[in-house]
Amino acid sequence: MTAPKKLFIKTYGCQMNVYDSERMAEALGASGYIPTDTAEDADMVLLNTCHIREKASEKLYSDLGRLRALKAEKPGLKVGVAGCVAQAEGAEILRRAPVVDLVVGPQSYHRLPEMVAAGGRQIDTEFPAEDKFTLLPERKALRGPAAFLTVQEGCDKFCAFCVVPYTRGSEVSRPVARLLDEARGLVAQGVRDITLLGQNVNAYHGAGPDGPWGLARLIRELAKIDGLARIRYMTSHPNDMEDDLISAHGDLPALMPYLHLPVQSGSDRILKAMNRKHTAADYLRLIDRIRAVRPDILLSSDFIVGFPGETDADFNATLDLIRAVGYGQAYSFKYSARPGTPAAEKPPVPSEIADARLHQLQALITTQQRAVQEAMVGREVHVLYEKPGRMPGQMVGKSDHLHAVHVADPNGRIGQLARVRVLASSSNSLAAEPLFGIG
Numbered sequence: 001m002t003a004p005k006k007l008f009i010k011t012y013g014c015q016m017n018v019y020d021s022e023r024m025a026e027a028l029g030a031s032g033y034i035p036t037d038t039a040e041d042a043d044m045v046l047l048n049t050c051h052i053r054e055k056a057s058e059k060l061y062s063d064l065g066r067l068r069a070l071k072a073e074k075p076g077l078k079v080g081v082a083g084c085v086a087q088a089e090g091a092e093i094l095r096r097a098p099v100v101d102l103v104v105g106p107q108s109y110h111r112l113p114e115m116v117a118a119g120g121r122q123i124d125t126e127f128p129a130e131d132k133f134t135l136l137p138e139r140k141a142l143r144g145p146a147a148f149l150t151v152q153e154g155c156d157k158f159c160a161f162c163v164v165p166y167t168r169g170s171e172v173s174r175p176v177a178r179l180l181d182e183a184r185g186l187v188a189q190g191v192r193d194i195t196l197l198g199q200n201v202n203a204y205h206g207a208g209p210d211g212p213w214g215l216a217r218l219i220r221e222l223a224k225i226d227g228l229a230r231i232r233y234m235t236s237h238p239n240d241m242e243d244d245l246i247s248a249h250g251d252l253p254a255l256m257p258y259l260h261l262p263v264q265s266g267s268d269r270i271l272k273a274m275n276r277k278h279t280a281a282d283y284l285r286l287i288d289r290i291r292a293v294r295p296d297i298l299l300s301s302d303f304i305v306g307f308p309g310e311t312d313a314d315f316n317a318t319l320d321l322i323r324a325v326g327y328g329q330a331y332s333f334k335y336s337a338r339p340g341t342p343a344a345e346k347p348p349v350p351s352e353i354a355d356a357r358l359h360q361l362q363a364l365i366t367t368q369q370r371a372v373q374e375a376m377v378g379r380e381v382h383v384l385y386e387k388p389g390r391m392p393g394q395m396v397g398k399s400d401h402l403h404a405v406h407v408a409d410p411n412g413r414i415g416q417l418a419r420v421r422v423l424a425s426s427s428n429s430l431a432a433e434p435l436f437g438i439g
């Protein structure tokens, strides 16, 4: 028997890429590849790329530079580029980087084994008619009791700054039956926490047995799976927060009190220029309705500062919105002009101004995040143990509100949903002591 070949995948960007990397590893597993943790040790390196901001795209070319040196020492090394840069730049990557053997877009991962077997330099950035996930092998590789499940891909919203509708294409929802099967399979293998993923996850409208199902109905069905304790979903668009999804937050105990609901800006003028199709007041009203059914929900968002035309007054409106909501955490970005998007045509805000705004916004978010974490101290919460901590006898996991929690629990085991009391809050996590296990 020949020794197995080793595969190293580097994942950039969003959770969707994390999920896709796992599925690519499974697909190549069928061709005899086993995972390894470093490029140096690998026979094949795949870079699963992100195109959302310029910095993310540039990382690809700096990594390819390093791989060129590695391939000089190890001529048999195969190098592949997957993900959204592969989709956006396609053959340009093969032209610009001779080190690359394979370019494969996010909709073509099922073809990886044949592309590798064919040898030579290969490219596939097609959008097949069929759900790519059906063409991939069954899921088996597992990394613990919390898993991602992609339910929807692509986006039809065309926010003026965003490349996603171009790189991931228009919205496609996976059929209900396949998702239920995949979720049941995960639970049978010990998964207790599933995060449903999609670029526009609450626009989900997959084919069900009696017509299309929305996200709320899918979640209600998933919640019936025995052993599945927790369900989350991301990323949502405010305009797709339907009534039944909001009510699910009030009446489904398995639906966790955490919602990532990007608003991008608090200025109506900028929201309009971004093509968001909602106002700051619409968003605030929505938050009120969600909090009315689930008062303790932890809210998260994405913000862009320095969008073309953003004035001090616009930026202050964003700070006002943040103060009005009170976020538990948030991601914030300096606007990055992306070729091919409408906003890229407009004159940019000076870089130093955008930097200063980003700094100010992040300071405000940090204050809010700390306050939300501090408020957890003394409370009893549930933690799903995902792995041992760095200290002896310590377990690490996530709370219902998605806080990372370190628990001194020598008897704790991975996959256990433990009841703990929060003792302290530090910058990025909570410390807790166990009360008693509930399974």
Ligand code: 5AD
Pocket (backbone or CB within 6 Å): 052, 053, 161, 162, 163, 262, 264, 302, 303, 304, 333, 334, 335, 336, 337, 338
């Ligand atoms: N510049 C900066 N941030 C961006 N995002 C998307 N496109 C851009 C861009 N061109 C941010 C948005 C989105 C998140 C995933 O990335 O906030 O919600």
Ligand code: SF4
Pocket (backbone or CB within 6 Å): 155, 156, 157, 158, 159, 162, 163, 164, 165, 199, 200, 237
């Ligand atoms: Fe991009 Fe999200 Fe807007 Fe879609 S809704 S275009 S993914 S920012």
